[in-house]
Amino acid sequence: MSVPRKHHHLPVFYLARWAGEDGKLCQFSQPRKKVVSHRKHPAQTGYVERLYEIPGLPPEKAQGIEQGFMQRLDSLAAMALRMLEEDDPRITREPQPRSAWTRFILSLLLRTPQDITALKSGYAEEWARRIPDLETKYAAKRAPNDPATLEEHLAQRNPDYVDQWAMSLxxxxIDHEKIKDLLNNMRWLVRRIGSDAGEFLTSDHPVVMSWTLTEPNAFLFLPIGPKAMFVAVNDLETQRMIEERSPAEQVEAVNRFVAGRAGRFVYARNDAALGYVQEHMGTKPRKTLLEQLATRRRGVTD
Structure with a gap:
């Protein structure tokens, strides 16, 4: 079996919703100050080579997260998205497709290159904080021929132990039960817009949400195509406010966040939004969930 090198943090099935008749979508990037656009097939973007690889393991095990977890997650999510698009009642009645879509949304909040960097660095810092106490225990039990320190001992046995530990988590x-239950129990709908209201963009940070999902007026938005957006809310009043809002205003508000929080890429069906993306790309950066957790952990221990 070939080793999958391209690990998509934005899956092909998702980006394909913006593909035109040529099978490609418009990718906006900002290599310098100027935003540039390129036509890309969904498989040619939204990935980093070996992003989820577990270092130091044999090839068949090193790709365990990508092959055994992410690919299945995305396959089930693709089926769930089709149900949402077709107003299939199974997405409401049956727990498997509903949970599949929830897991996909949570993965978008945790699987970006920024998240993986934060996960590894966060656990490296956590390990460094534990080392002094562990070194004391190691010294008390160390045999004469053992390495002088615990770090030397672990480095000899497995130099990738910290990254392996981080990636295994x-x-x-992504499968955090409490957060999954929270999102599963929200009210779901698809907000569709007409031809005169503009088009939704997406990006490498496409989820727009309130600071928490526990408040009555909490919300979560995810563009699922140029003319459709997934919506999750907690109460009927918030749902009605969203449904009654001007479609053009809704598109503008969501696009401002989706483009503003983009890290490397914004996507559209065509390059008509080039000027808009030039104005807004990267102007509203926000720490990812794992970056926020790392910051809080530092605050507690500093």
Missing amino acids: LPSL
């Missing part, structure tokens, strides 16, 4: 973070 990613699936459990």
Whole structure:
């Protein structure tokens, strides 16, 4: 079996919703100050090579997260998205497709290159904080021929132990039961817009949400195509406010956040939004969930 090198943090099935008749979508990037656009097939963008690889393991095990977790997650999410697009009642009645879509949304909040960097660095810092106490225990039990320090001992046995530890936690973070239950129990709808209201953009940070999902007026938005957006809310009043808002205003508000929070890429069906993306790309940066957790952990321990 070939080793999958391209690990998509934005899956092909998702980006394909913006593809035109040529099978490609418009990718906006900002290599310097000027935003540039390129036509890309969904498989040619939204990935980093070996992003989820577990270092130091044999090839068949090193790709365990990508092959055994992410690919299945995305496959089930693709089916759930089709149900949403077709107003299939199974997305409401049946727990499997509903949970599949929830897991996909949570993965978008945790699987970006920024998140993986934060996950690894966060656990490296956590390990460094534990080392003094562990070194004391190691010294008390060290045999004469053992390495002088615990770090030397671990480095000899497995130099990738910290990154392996960090990456092994990613699936459990995405499958966090309490957060999954929270999103599963929200009210779901698809907000569709007409031809005269503009088009939704997406980006490498496409989820727009309130600071928490526990408040009555909490919300979560995810563009699922140029003319459709997934919406999750907690109460009927918030749902009605969203449904009654001007479609053009809704598109503008969501696009401002989606483009503003973009890290490397913004996507559209064509390059008509080039000027808009030039104005807004990267203007509203926000720490990812894992970056926020790392910051809080530092605050507690500093």
